Amino acid sequence: MAIPPGCLRKEVDIAFSGDTVKIGYALWETTLPAEWVCSRSSVQRLLERTSTWAEALADPHATSLIQLLHAQGCFVAAPKDTYTLREVRDLFEPLKSSWYAAYYAHPLWERLRSGEATYNELVAWLIHNYHVSRAAGVVAARMASLGTSGRWREFFEQDALEEYWHCDAFYLIDPSFLRATRENIKAYVPLPSSTAFEQHTLRTAERDALGHVLTAYFQEASIVFEKDSDEFYGKVESAYAIPSFFQRWKDHIRIDVAQGHASGLRELLDSDITVTAEELRYALSNAWLSFYFLRSSLDDISDQRHRGNEVLLRLPIEDCNLSAKRTAILPLGFVEPPSERLVFSQLQSLYDWYLNASGLRERPEMYHPANDDLPCLLSGLAQTSYRALGFARSHDDVVSCGRAARFLTSIAIEDGGAPRNPWALAVLNYVWEATTAPIAWLLCVSLALDRLDLRRIPESRRSDSQRELSTSVDFLVSRTLTSKEADSHLTSLLQLDELINLYQTSCEPVPADLLAD
Amino acid sequence: MTTTKASQDTELVITAKGAEPITIRGALPSLHSDPKKIHQLLDLLEMPKGTEVKVITRAASVVVR
Numbered sequence: 001m002a003i004p005p006g007c008l009r010k011e012v013d014i015a016f017s018g019d020t021v022k023i024g025y026a027l028w029e030t031t032l033p034a035e036w037v038c039s040r041s042s043v044q045r046l047l048e049r050t051s052t053w054a055e056a057l058a059d060p061h062a063t064s065l066i067q068l069l070h071a072q073g074c075f076v077a078a079p080k081d082t083y084t085l086r087e088v089r090d091l092f093e094p095l096k097s098s099w100y101a102a103y104y105a106h107p108l109w110e111r112l113r114s115g116e117a118t119y120n121e122l123v124a125w126l127i128h129n130y131h132v133s134r135a136a137g138v139v140a141a142r143m144a145s146l147g148t149s150g151r152w153r154e155f156f157e158q159d160a161l162e163e164y165w166h167c168d169a170f171y172l173i174d175p176s177f178l179r180a181t182r183e184n185i186k187a188y189v190p191l192p193s194s195t196a197f198e199q200h201t202l203r204t205a206e207r208d209a210l211g212h213v214l215t216a217y218f219q220e221a222s223i224v225f226e227k228d229s230d231e232f233y234g235k236v237e238s239a240y241a242i243p244s245f246f247q248r249w250k251d252h253i254r255i256d257v258a259q260g261h262a263s264g265l266r267e268l269l270d271s272d273i274t275v276t277a278e279e280l281r282y283a284l285s286n287a288w289l290s291f292y293f294l295r296s297s298l299d300d301i302s303d304q305r306h307r308g309n310e311v312l313l314r315l316p317i318e319d320c321n322l323s324a325k326r327t328a329i330l331p332l333g334f335v336e337p338p339s340e341r342l343v344f345s346q347l348q349s350l351y352d353w354y355l356n357a358s359g360l361r362e363r364p365e366m367y368h369p370a371n372d373d374l375p376c377l378l379s380g381l382a383q384t385s386y387r388a389l390g391f392a393r394s395h396d397d398v399v400s401c402g403r404a405a406r407f408l409t410s411i412a413i414e415d416g417g418a419p420r421n422p423w424a425l426a427v428l429n430y431v432w433e434a435t436t437a438p439i440a441w442l443l444c445v446s447l448a449l450d451r452l453d454l455r456r457i458p459e460s461r462r463s464d465s466q467r468e469l470s471t472s473v474d475f476l477v478s479r480t481l482t483s484k485e486a487d488s489h490l491t492s493l494l495q496l497d498e499l500i501n502l503y504q505t506s507c508e509p510v511p512a513d514l515l516a517d
Numbered sequence: 518m519t520t521t522k523a524s525q526d527t528e529l530v531i532t533a534k535g536a537e538p539i540t541i542r543g544a545l546p547s548l549h550s551d552p553k554k555i556h557q558l559l560d561l562l563e564m565p566k567g568t569e570v571k572v573i574t575r576a577a578s579v580v581v582r
Binding site for chain 2: 020024026027028029030031032033036064065067068071072073093094096097100101103104105109112113129132133136163171216218219220221222223224225226228229232233249253256261294
């Protein structure tokens with residue numbers, strides 16, 4: 001049930017325990033004497049969410065508590081038709097704090113702090129941070145190249161130039177520490193959540209300037225935890241015997257502070273320019289998704305657990321070597337590669353082999369009825385087809401992509417809506433980013449459709465569509481691949497399958513109304 | 518209801534319909550920029566005896582960008 005404006009948010013936790021009442025929200029906990037709470041009906045109703053803070057003000061003794069809870073952002077704001085950017089900023093602050101609280105509550109942090117996390121988890125976390133840093137300048141540049149606002153475009157042009165080199169200077173890990181080469185680190189295949197985060201922020205930068213600013217602000221404003229961060233780094237250095245390892249990270253934080261990255265982003269929102277309620281909801285949703293993928297990366301890192309000090313990097317496929325001992329990107333139980341290496345020399349045979357490879361063919365039960373994003377996925381895939389066609393240049397690519405666009409449009413469900421499952425969006429973003437390379441895109445869209453199972457499509461449309469699609473792929477059957485191309489395609493399909501698997505197994509939906517929760 | 522800020526750092530006025538305006542004066546820190554300032558805020562407010570506040574989040578590495 002929706003919480004009325006002016007009442008305590010759903011996420012505010014109220015706990016009566018003995019002679020105290022604890023109110024927890026975001027980063028804070030307030031403890032009140034239970035006797036006082038029980039003696040004031042106005043306060044009781046406030047905590048029961050049966051009165052608003054304005055109604056509770058009728059009791060002067062409740063004023064201070066209301067002030068304290070307001071400062072933390074505990075109350076649902078009254079909805080408006082439009083908001084100034086300044087109001088957006090003030091509404092975002094408590095959301096940001098609650099997301100920090102959720103982020104830092106993940107058990108991985110304590111495991112790293114204590115040395116309980118395996119060496120492979122530590123490496124995965126370090127490289128994940130390198131990937132997030134590597135994306136920063138790229139995402140800012142995407143915003144600067146496509147943004148329309150003069151002031152914001154100038155800000156992100158400067159931001160891109162300030163950020164792009166930080167991954168190289170501060171986060172590219174010393175290979176000797178990892179017992180790997182520098183090229184291995186650069187080539188490390190990002191964790192699925194790292195990919196999802198990067199690609200979501202790229203798409204947000206393209207089409208939602210406000211969501212992009214809020215996401216960047218969420219990232220940069222975490223310097224408020226610099227002191228805790230320094231303490232954490234010290235603990236990890238001690239736990240893993242890597243003295244002074246994080247000095248460069250600390251240097252980076254100092255640069256961010258000196259250059260005023262967080263305050264600069266906050267100042268972008270210090271304006272009376274207005275946005276509609278719909279634009280605000282969209283921006284908050286995009287910012288939440290960025291936070292969600294960052295938090296999910298902590299799960300992915302934990303999944304990299306190996307015994308002892310073994311390190312198994314997520315290396316891209318090389319020379320069609322599909323040994324699970326060489327790279328962690330291969331799922332458990334992945335079948336031995338075909339005895340005939342020629343399978344990988346042709347596009348069609350590579351795809352056919354991959355689709356049926358053991359370890360990937362056995363899929364969990366697909367649909368969570370509450371998160372059925374099939375219409376959204378189909379309409380999204382159709383949209384990608386036009387972009388892919390827009391990047392096609394050779395005769396074969398133009399015809400292949402055109403056919404695929406025709407087919408996908410024929411099966412798309414109009415008004416697919418926004419995805420409820422974040423990983424549906426991650427899958428779409430992955431396919432979207434592949435559109436600049438038509439063959440890679442065609443493989444991705446084929447895999448997405450095959451994993452989505454055309455069973456849900458009406459019979460009459462499916463038979464035509466399948467014929468159309470197979471014709472489309474058959475058109476490429478004579479496409480010969482070099483060894484490097486085959487490696488790249490196999491790696492890409494494995495990455496997409498990771499995202500599809502998360503779509504099939506995750507059920508946390510995108511919140512319907514972030515201002516009311 | 519209206520809420521106005523004469524100065525972000527010195528005064529907060531809350532007006533509820535039909536009620537006298539309530540003014541809080543003093544440094545009003547933005548908690549979200551410095552979570553530990555909740556203690557400073559508590560000092561400004563007249564809360565019942567026995568009230569406590571604390572930051573319950575133990576942060577770790579800052580979010581990289």
